[in-house]
Amino acid sequence: xxxxxNVVVDSIRSYGEVKFxxxxxGVILVGVVAPRKLRFQRIQERTxxxxxxxxxxxxxxxxxxxxxxxxxxxxxxKKCLGSADFLLENIGTKEELISKVEGILAKID
Numbered sequence: 001x002x003x004x005x006n007v008v009v010d011s012i013r014s015y016g017e018v019k020f021x022x023x024x025x026g027v028i029l030v031g032v033v034a035p036r037k038l039r040f041q042r043i044q045e046r047t048x049x050x051x052x053x054x055x056x057x058x059x060x061x062x063x064x065x066x067x068x069x070x071x072x073x074x075x076x077x078k079k080c081l082g083s084a085d086f087l088l089e090n091i092g093t094k095e096e097l098i099s100k101v102e103g104i105l106a107k108i109d
Contacts, residue, residue: 015079016072028108031084
């Protein structure tokens with residue numbers, strides 16, 4: 001099959017997006033998870049404009065992403081992750097994550 005012409009979509013937060021994508025032929029959904037404290041640490045290290053500055057702000061936004069809004073178009077990362085074809089735990093180095101992604105790509109080729 002090869003990977004030419006493939007597309008990666010990130011930041012899927014609503015089940016409506018998942019349903020839309022799953023209706024398309026050849027779509028593979030990969031969920032990436034990491035502990036909250038590790039994600040906050042990484043945000044602090046990258047210092048991107050608009051990132052939450054405090055732990056409290058981060059937790060508030062994180063909880064909103066995991067379940068807020070109504071219906072299929074409301075944010076519900078938990079349900080999105082439950083619909084993923086593969087689930088990766090991103091707790092190591094960038095190289096380790098790349099290796100895990102390459103393992104998935106080898107399975108779907």
